Amino acid sequence: MRLEYFQLIDRIVDLKLADRKIATEATVPTTNTIFEGHFPGFPLMPGVLLIEAMAQTSGWLVVAVNQFERMAFLAAVKDAKFRMFVTPGHKLSVQASLIHEGSGYAITRASILLDGKPICDATLTLRVLDFPNAEMKLRMREAADTSRFSGRGAGQWLSEHAGRLDHRGWNCFVSR
């Protein structure tokens, strides 16, 4: 995680477009000013940031399903539950499934696991819109292509495999 840049996801571990599922990894930093206030003497990862991690994971799934032609914006969070404390250094597994693709919106069910145990989960609504400008679209593709998602970049991969995405799983993101 790079909390100062609001990047909650370290890497995409698996993306299966045919199944409409994604898995990402996110390691909570060992130090950050957030933990000085939340809470003094008892650092905890804020629940709102865990929701953001699930939203970013869901967003990558929706953007990928839309072949990087449309952007996802968080619109609603429902049934959010926080089951365990998350503390600095924890390595989290974030998962999301696309449960409905509407016209201009998507619904995902997302969860975070720690050592296989459920930490939190929620149902998220995302608005799916055209990119508001060319720069944002470019930056999103760059983000997928950067070392943060190293290996074969999403933009490159999508260019190579456009049209075949629904017929196979997608596991192009590998460890950095």
Added chain:
Amino acid sequence: MSSTFDTIANIIAETCDIPRDSIKPESHAINDLGIDSLDFLDIAFAIDKAFGIKLPLEQWTQEVNDGKATTDQYFVLENLSARIDELVAAKGA
């Protein structure tokens, strides 16, 4: 078997906490019932699931923005019911 309108009205009542008896076929979802676009996403999701369709919200919005349609055509509930019936019929054709 309940009518399309009844199904929609029940969805709206449950989703938006609006008294069921205040929801009429001539009610305009936005102007009369005060449903905003975010709440309408919940309604659309429930309608999509209930009828096994995909409400073309983006197309409708574009038509209204382009002046090719009025909001009454899609958001007055009796008209919305008719549009849903059309979508269901088209799906089964």
